[in-house]
């Protein structure tokens with residue numbers, strides 16, 4: 476009798492003391508911080524401690540040099556969610572960790588995540604939203620589509636996941652229980668977690684769900700994150716509260732303060748300003764509060780959700796004479812893409828506008844590669860996730876068997892060139908080469924958003940006499956021309972991806 480009781484007690488300790496439902500959340504500088512969250516059953520004894528370091532000690536918790544207890548515990552959706560907010564981390568570094576309950580000695584599997592680079596090296600993002608079920612009491616209904624989208628995340632290993640809301644149908648504890656379990660499929664086979672940047676949708680009925688389950692920076696769930704060294708500033712907005720007032724004021728101030736320094740500005744929120752499914756109403760309040768700010772401050776790409784179909788617009792500017800208040804501006808406009816399809820039942824794409832590039836209806840996530848010179852956006856059709864190969868160290872290639880949307884009007888890749896570099900007036904006023912005529916050292920000034928440029932010098936006969944990659948420091952660099960013969964030369968400056976910036980005719984004396 477004694478023995479049986481003891482075994483039963485021990486088993487219950489193990490089961491109810493385990494940490495589970497792991498996620499990595501990006502809610503601050505992703506180069507130096509990261510928040511690890513997990514579910515600790517309310518009935519559990521003790522609370523897990525995170526043991527971590529930059530060396531992989533597997534599940535040998537005692538060998539990790541650092542440990543941290545939860546910084547916050549939330550009680551929501553009938554669970555305790557623990558958050559460890561790691562700060563002062565090294566950029567571009569893998570951090571290995573385990574969770575161990577000191578009372579029960581239950582230790583998790585070893586997992587890891589990577590802090591992001593703090594320079595302007597290229598990043599890979601996934602964006603999407605609407606992973607909810609179809610609303611029947613069966614919480615498993617149409618869950619496969621969501622599982623596949625989650626699996627796809629683990630295969631393409633993004634630097635960040637923008638999730639635009641409508642996680643579950645009714646925001647209930649049971650549904651969140653499944654959703655968080657399903658999210659474990661976004662963890663790679665090697666145990667790598669990828670950081671989520673969550674937004675609130677209209678199915679997050681409780682205004683604090685996103686804050687309580689993801690520890691976003693504000694309880695109103697709108698905030699901005701900078702990626703890399705001013706590579707991207709990404710705004711997460713909340714379409715489910717007043718979109719004007721404080722939120723618009725904050726957005727305007729933040730754009731004014733930060734946007735000019737960034738290569739790119741992105742935004743995500745749940746309900747589209749101009750939905751492309753006929754059952755949805757126009758969101759004029761968002762148009763009034765945000766579209767003008769996006770255009771005025773050069774927001775390049777916006778992720779919308781909610782309609783459960785797929786769309787990509789042209790680059791748009793607000794225009795009272797355009798259809799539903801928009802018309803195309805290929806140089807300074809904002810691309811609006813979406814709308815949902817992370818597993819929620821798909822709807823028809825039956826409300827295209829004259830400025831819609833393409834639309835469709837299938838399960839999908841956006842896959843976005845960003846460096847300072849350009850954005851490449853692909854739309855991954857997620858249903859065949861199980862057949863898709865996992866990417867290795869190079870995450871900027873298409874894995875075997877991946878299915879990409881290929882509409883005639885776009886092709887598989889939407890390319891957005893850095894508008895500043897594509898704008899001849901901008902380049903003209905920001906490129907200078909002096910002195911001219913020159914003797915030894917040539918000084919060159921280029922737009923300060925560039926980190927590196929390629930330079931080529933040709934003589935009057937078109938012969939290549941110099942070909943170098945130059946590091947740009949605060950918008951300038953020098954060229955040593957002592958080995959070059961006197962006479963007329965042509966200097967061509969281009970980005971490291973070959974985009975022409977300027978050509979200058981110069982005289983060596």
Ligand SMILES: [Fe+2]
Nearest residue numbers: 641676677781
């Ligand atoms: Fe929605």
